[in-house]
Amino acid sequence: MYDKELAVEILHQVYRSAQIILKRFEAINSPDDFTTSDTGMEKLDAICMQLIAIGESLKNLDKVTASTLLPNYPQVEWKKAKAMRDIISHHYFDLNAEAIYEVCKNQISVLAQTIKEIINNIEL
Secondary structure, eight states, rough: OOHHHHHHHHHHHHHHHHHHHHHTTTTSSSHHHHHSSSSHHHHHHHHHHHHHHHHHHHHHHHHHHHHHHHGGTTTTTTHHHHHHHHHHSSGGGGGGHHHHHHHHHHHHHHHHHHHHHHHHHHHH
């Protein structure tokens, strides 16, 4: 068994980061919105920081739960979510704004919903 209190704390951190991303992404309508202005670049930077935080937190969650929790929720590609942290951190100058756009548009709300489901299931 794992420390459920610590797991829930980490999950709340991930959920908060996902909500921040969704809020910052509201004004973005295309990948070009990230790259054609200073404001867009600031949003890209800020969103990437949250994606790094999510990836790191998910890695920590795996450590806390001995990788037994996340596989029960296949609606999120957890390996890719964790890898996003490494890609952004280690290849930032090669960052693809279109890829970040697609993640924000298609994956973050699913991630947030899934994290909320996991929290609810653990806290039962």
